[in-house]
Amino acid sequence: MAAAAAMLCGALAVHALPALPSRGIDLALAALAMLTLSRPRLRAVGWLLLGFAWCAFRADLALAARLPAELEGRDVLVIGTVDGLPLRRDDATRFVLQVEHARLDGIGLPLQGRVRVSWYDGAPDELAACDRWQLLLRLERPRGLVNPGGFDAERQALERGIVAVGYVRDTDDDRRLGARAACVDRLREAIAAGIGARVADPHDAALLRAFAIGDTRGLDQGDWEVARANGIPHLIAISGFHVGVAGLFGVALAWLLWCASPRLALRVPYPLARGPAALLAALLYGVLAGGSLPTVRTLAMIAVVAAMRFGRRGGGGAHTLALALLAILIVDPLATLAAGFWLSFVGVAFLMLALGPVRGRLRFLRELGLGQLVMTIALLPLSVWFFGEASLVGALSNLVAVPVISFVIVPLCLLAVLALLLVPAAAAVPLALAAAVAHAQWWLLQHAAGWPGAHWWLPETVPWATGLAVVGAAWLFLPRAVPARLLGLLLFLPLLWPARPLPAEGAFEAVVIDVGQGLSVFVRTHGHALLFDAGARYPSEFDLGEAAVLPVLHALGTDRLDRFVISHGDNDHAGGAVAVARAFPDAARSSGEPERLALDAASCRAGEAWEWDGVRFRMLGPRADAEVATARGNDRSCVLLVEGRAGRLLLPGDIGGRVEGDVAAAAGDGPPLALVVPHHGSRSSSSPAFLAALHPAIAIVSAGWRNRFHHPAPDVVARYGAIGATLVNTADAGAVRIAFPADAPPRIVARERDRQWRYWREGTPGGGAVGAPSRGAASTSSQTASAALL
Incomplete structure (x- = not known):
């Protein structure tokens, strides 16, 4: 745990910098980190230095990959593959192109990476996920609006590896070159089409596509406003909990297989098979869901648990979470720029802190109710920091939404996806049931979105106020033996009631x-x-x-x-x-x-x-x-x-x-x-x-x-x-x-x-x-x- 926390602090130190250090400094810090890691007393310092050097180096590489400034506004001929699912709107089709080659006036350019593209005036119908295209693009560097409390598009571009944005110039150079032979996104697009063809109501179909494969293209701004008002955006587009449900689905399938063929237990005992089965099912679902950050976090945790169980080693939840955090920091330290990273890890950490071992028949109900209260309070500081708002009705809405979506709609969607892949005709029944439940659920959420406190806007905060509020939330959920836990509420005051200097009379x-x-x-x-x-x-x-x-x-x-x-x-x-x-x-x-x-x-x-x-x-x-x-x-x-x-x-x-x-x-x-x-x-x-x-x-x-x-x-x-x-x-x-x-x-x-x-x-x-x-x-x-x- 200390190693993960120290490496995380090192990455955060990088994000506070106005400019990145040189690569020579990154190399020197990495060498120093290797030396200190061999000394037990300095090991935490070593992980911190390693986190700083690794994050700074990766950020430097990502920024260096961006379109050179002198090429902004120029027409560049690129060859690349459509990455993800194209978004079709009345004015344009938008998609991400993974660039393989680029040329300007016949001369090759060292431009590779992900480019966000708009195709105006009607993109061809054959434009689809995993297609390879040659396109003439007018490109710019990723640049966004900068306002108090505003969304930081440039930070998101860095986190997602976007090297340029642009649009297609309609010329004879634009043509399809074929498609990749094996591509998950093409399978996702086929599943999305299958859901749309079998669910009559377009909005219900859009919800089911979001729950089933993380495809949110059919949801509009009003839908996201309803979700934010109820505190459930994490449930709409494949939460980590849904991946856990998929893991349980894999465990259930393994149990049925071992029951049908008891001889399998002679080769691999069922308790050892549960972990790999859960990981395989969760991995397949996570890949189909688009590999969002909460999905990756849950997959990492399931992989750690599966490895420990298969190796007959013990380990608590905190240890598992720390290993998952360490794995993500090693693979992609720039993930720490995303709001989903913090909401995911901090939310799980608070649940582990607050929900101790509970026995009895009412355990599930207690954990469900207390869990929503914990998530509402624990994630309030981060919600204000990233989004400037919180939902006071979120805890109540989640009491209904979490069990309905996670234990009814998502399992039905999993069955429907499995049916679409194996026996498409059998998908109609689970999709019809899921659509009926989703329709009723959304009707309730729309009404709850109009309640007082559904949108609770707060003034722009400062880092120290957010940090104090997080500490206050942790204090509130410490074990009962800790005295004066309610004093943790006082640490929320700078966040909830910040100083607001107003102009004087005549100013x-x-x-x-x-x-x-x-x-x-x-x-x-x-x-x-x-x-x-x-x-x-x-x-x-x-x-x-x-x-x-x-x-x-x-x-x-x-x-x-x-x-x-x-x-x-x-x-x-x-x-x-x-x-x-x-x-x-x-x-x-x-x-x-x-x-x-x-x-x-x-x-x-x-x-x-x-x-x-x-x-x-x-x-x-x-x-x-x-x-x-x-x-x-x-x-x-x-x-x-x-x-x-x-x-x-x-x-x-x-x-x-x-x-x-x-x-x-x-x-x-x-x-x-x-x-x-x-x-x-x-x-x-x-x-x-x-x-x-x-x-x-x-x-x-x-x-x-x-x-x-x-x-x-x-x-x-x-x-x-x-x-x-x-x-x-x-x-x-x-x-x-x-x-x-x-x-x-x-x-x-x-x-x-x-x-x-x-x-x-x-x-x-x-x-x-x-x-x-x-x-x-x-x-x-x-x-x-x-x-x-x-």
Whole structure:
């Protein structure tokens, strides 16, 4: 156990670094680790050094395998195999390609690894798992949005070995080259098709595919919201417990075989055969399930137990878990970057700690009930750390979901899979039974998802608060003889009630959220909150309102939104509005083009004004005259001026040069100004006269990385440079936080990409300031495309 814990600490130390050490240092530390491992008193130090050196080396190799920066935006001809199950949507088919060869202009490239690919405008029907294809791809390095409380796509890319993202260029070079002879994913695809053909209800079929083979392609965002609200995402896509059920299925088959042929006991005693039988069944199921991390952890534990039993050696649960942890760290130390790694191992460790030996007929019921309470409390700190939310109804929902899914639906799915492989006609009965139970189960979960506390959002936390809460959870579940166990609850306080400094009277703060090629700005005074725009929503159902804006609001502790302004109807400003309105239905809504929105909103007009906490808000546009009122598009954008005692913020939407003069005149003179650059830095806006009149001290461009519009335009960047403004681009800096104190000029207090800088982050620290136009030009949609793919 000490060896596994020390090696884990070494890997964690690597993930805290802003930059990786050189390979020479990795080699030196590994040599030092070998020396210390031979000394009993220093053995723990040796394992720690070994974990650090091994994890750093593997991370270095993974980052070095990424697409070279100079090849971004270039068309590369690749040959590779479809890895996993392709995801077909209305706008595109998405899949992972395991690259074997790559060429640029006929010259070979040293590019190998996994590439996430989108095939727009209708991928051919023959595209399937395990197929070999030659494709012309437009590629970029994995890059994602960076926001407070946001999902880290770049970390996930490193953990999953993604070396590039891109899309297929439709040319004559794209063609199928055949298929691999032996491929598990093709078998998984056949099983998925078999389930779909035998279950009438598409949603029931999607659930059964998830339970049977870990195929979640048929589940949408609403399904995952229901799962999160009930605390059961781990049950949807093949949990480790399901693999254990498969192991028990193998034990049962072995028992039947030994009963049918008693002579087998003369060669191998049944108690010795149980372990290999469980491992074989679990291994087959784990492979069919796609080999997720909880699956691998359970397989490792079953393998350890089977080896011990077969070798007639003893070993407790903690020892088995430690050996499984050590095995995963040796095979793939980068697995420690995944949330599933921590939820899996920490959850099992707490169950072992809390559920001691219990005898009697009610043992199962006690363990089931207490187990759900243990998992809810023990995993709460990690859920808040990774996802920013927890479910207060999860323990109750799991009391029903765990036995129903694990002991009814999953065994029926196992029988159906076995039947599909051996006697397909026999699969209809277990699938019909499983579908009926799954349908009723999901109906209950949907209703429970609406209960109070189903979605419990918590502000962004810090590592030490999460660590304290984990210690507090362990303290709560120590043996009964330990005194004052309830004091462990006190260690949860920094996590559940973190310090939330708010602006003073007459002051405010703003966050220009990183939504790629779009806009969303959050403004907060001492007691009120306003959101200006909500990013885009794409045909793939990737919604920036859901994926970027709401996590920022929750991370900043926003439990009420007083006003929601949607500047105009363009998708990059209004696409995510429905998701935000659904989360904050009581917020007053207004827009410059309410008729173009998918939700009700009042019209905003120049002259409207209000005051919150000593901060004045004024609408400077659109004008109410007939010329603007009958216009459509950018010039009808709501233009909002926020005025504190010592600083101002202007949010002009997508206005162009035609109305900039009126806006500048209405803004007038006042304290130093921070400006969100109109229309993402387009050439049609930020005219010299507009900038000369306002003379902003700070200017923020909200644009996508390598966007196809070339925003911000080089001449616009030059204009801001000429007036001495500090110009920052969210494409380089991530979300930008600006403070407007009551007694000092506005200042940028955080560039999120710098604040969350780790060695896997793309770009360079301090790279948010714009001194030159964004690199290159690509015809993909931008940074948001990478986030959607990941």
